[in-house]
Amino acid sequence: MQIHDLLTQYRTGRQTPEETVEAAYDRIHSADTNAWITLRPKAAVMDDVDSLGAQAEHPLYGVPFAVKDNIDFAGVPTTAGCPGYSYDPSTSATVVSKLVDAGALLIGKTNMDQFASGLVGTRSPYGACRNVHNGDYISGGSSSGSAVAVARNHVAFALGTDTAGSGRVPAALNGLVGLKPSRGALSTAGVVPACRSLDCISVFTHSCKEAALVTEVASGYDPDDPYSRPDRTLDRSGDGRRSPELGSLTVGKPDADGLEFFGDAEAKALFSAAVDAVGSRFGVVSPVDFELFDETASLLYDGPWVAERLSAIREFVHENGEEVHPVVREILSRGEHYSAVETFEALHELARLKRRCERLFGDDGIDVMVTPTVGTAYTRAEIHDRPIERNSRLGYYTDYVNLLDLSAISVPAGQFADGPRFGLTVLGEAGEDRRIVAVGREIRAALDR
Structure with a gap:
């Protein structure tokens, strides 16, 4: 439909x-x-x-x-x-x-x-x-x-x-x-x-x-x-509806040290094929130091933003803890332990990381980036066995995006042999929504050739 x-x-x-x-x-x-x-x-x-x-x-x-x-x-x-x-x-x-x-x-x-x-x-x-x-x-x-x-x-x-x-x-x-x-x-x-x-x-x-x-x-x-x-x-x-110019975009991808597939060779091959399709449309895809994004992602659940999660429903959680899923309750409980000093330290660190991101999409000349949306796919049994660790792995390429104020679109880019699909994410600066959508359309067309 x-x-x-x-x-x-x-x-x-x-x-x-x-x-x-x-x-x-x-x-x-x-x-x-x-x-x-x-x-x-x-x-x-x-x-x-x-x-x-x-x-x-x-x-x-x-x-x-x-x-x-x-x-x-x-x-x-x-x-x-x-x-x-x-x-x-x-x-x-x-x-x-x-x-x-x-x-x-x-x-x-x-x-x-x-x-x-x-x-x-x-x-x-x-x-x-x-x-x-x-x-x-x-x-x-x-x-x-x-x-x-x-x-x-x-x-x-x-x-x-x-x-x-x-x-x-x-x-x-x-x-x-x-x-x-x-x-x-x-x-x-x-x-x-x-x-x-x-x-x-x-x-x-x-x-x-x-x-x-x-x-x-x-x-x-x-x-x-x-x-x-x-x-x-x-x-x-x-004028906001005019299509963005795509003729001379510079596309980045995580460098070899930044790519992580958690031992999943199939996901690695799917990403490589997707990057080839991107290259066929936009030319050379430039490796980018991924450390910036990894450092930013660590702030989301290992920093005071988990306290912001708790703040939205704190009263309900305290009064109705038995209603909360046990894994969710465990995650939210971490929010009780952050001080105001730690919060400001994290905000200052995020400001530093955002400035580095601005340079990447500015002085360094990257217009958009492509990454895997997820580095692997898990069965329900695998998630049941290690719910927090494997959930965290699924966020390796996604956790940092809103902290850095980026726009993103995931497009289909192949499938695993067992059936689940593989997605490629296109990242752009805030306000570049039309550009990333247009790039996503071009990549899908290239993959379908």
Whole structure:
């Protein structure tokens, strides 16, 4: 199910939104995937169809979508993957309202690693999500249900959140495009925070073109979000819609010392093949010292940002500890031990690292970087055996991105022999969302040749 195909079918009369909704619910009920926490009644969605109006006035006319269950929709409970935390929002998140106003049809709320604390898709009392290409493998998380819902064609697109890779990792493992826009481009008002200062809404689609469309519709400055940035808007008006020039880009990749596949020779070969495709389109791909990114990543869970995670739900965790998944509780407990002095030390260190990153994308002449999205793929049994260590490995190429204020998109770039897909991430500076999307499209075309 792809957005532009649906819009064409509606315009030509070959299909109606009612038929699309019926088919979506049939697919959802045909298999137990654990992708969903709450489905809206089909009759309520059909009422939305009746209220759509003219297709020409709605860029997402009749397109079914889902949102991760830490994103509010008025009248549907938000759980953040924890039944005891559930509340009934009276208003929808800003991004959801924008999509609904554009004609999109919300089908329901999707499963997730509890409180968005995981990259695995297994830390949920609503059941673990499985990789759609081999159920023995993890789906990735924390936006696990959103990825599965799109990959199984339950919906045409879905929203997740991405603080440390939660939108990119499940996109990669399930063969989807996962766009993590620049921080502040999409409002996080109406979203349960993970790390409020780092959180981003992410978009799952089947193509880069669709990811750009959804992001443009959902984008815009929001005075109700203190982290919204007017200079990061991707709205559909004015000169901002012009395609970026790609003719003379300099593309970087991690140097040999920075590449890490955790002993997975297959992942190493998949990345090498993807880099060859990048080189066929953009020329030489330049090695970049990866130490900067590795040092930054270490701050996220071995620094005071884990205290920021705890601060969002501290009262609930203290009063309802038994409701919290044991692995999530263990992670959050680390946040109790950081002092104000340590916090400022980490902030100063991050400022130093960000200046180094600015030089990389400035004086050093790198326009975009490509990395693996994940360095390996794990089975659900492997994650159960070593849940924190292997989760951390999944974040090797993702944890640093929001700390350094970068934009990122993961695109499909091959598959493992056992089925899970391999993703290639394109990284750019904040505000370069259109550029990384355009580069992602070019890379996908090169890989398909």
